[in-house]
Amino acid sequence: MRRPRIPVLALVADAVAVLVFAAIGRASHEEAGSVVGLLGTAAPFLVGVVAAWASPWVRAHPVGIRAGGLVLAGTAVLGLLLRAAFTGRLPLSFAIVTVVSLAVLLLGWRGIAALTSRLSHRRTSVR
Template sequence: MLRSVRWLGPIVVDALLVVLFCIIGRRSHDEAILAGLLRTAWPFVTGLAVGWIASYLLYRRRRETEPFNGMRLRPTGLVIWSSTLVVGMALRVAGGQGTAISFVIVAASVLALFLLGWRAAIRALD
């Protein structure tokens, strides 16, 4: 049971928060939420998946003695956040979507708040 909490719980929380980020963005621009949500979300969800894989591979490379924990702020959360942002923006460019500097700044800030914030809160409560 504890293993699934370390894996499944954080993955679900991260995925929901990335989709929420996309919903908020679409809503703030008065765009139809459901109609274009997949187009908006796929680059960031893909970046999130890449971040999770990279984080786990980094854990394996470091050969830590404790089990992998997706709730860790560092390095797990930092790898996941940066990958979600960088891969997400690269895929937006590849898909012909906008990446204005103001959007990159907002995305970096909101994704940091979402993906790092809940991990920091958990850590502070421990």
């Protein structure tokens, strides 16, 4: 049985992952630590998260690795396209770092959740 709060928590986890990505990127380029700057950097990718979450598959299986792949694709593709539209450029190195970083963050928390769930299930079935 799926708990109603799981999709909400998964969406929040995806948004936090994008904010962490943006914060690390800004810090690595020694950009000012303002909240407005962080949100401006994260905004195109947050739009991608929201668009990916429009998929019924993501909403039905929000913690699954397949859903994570869809969220990663939507976030990276739409985020990079929007960023390129606003900045007028998209360096290949930035695109590669973006996809790899978002993959680690968006798929990473799902992998940890799956592992934790399996370990918890084994403990309860042994008793």
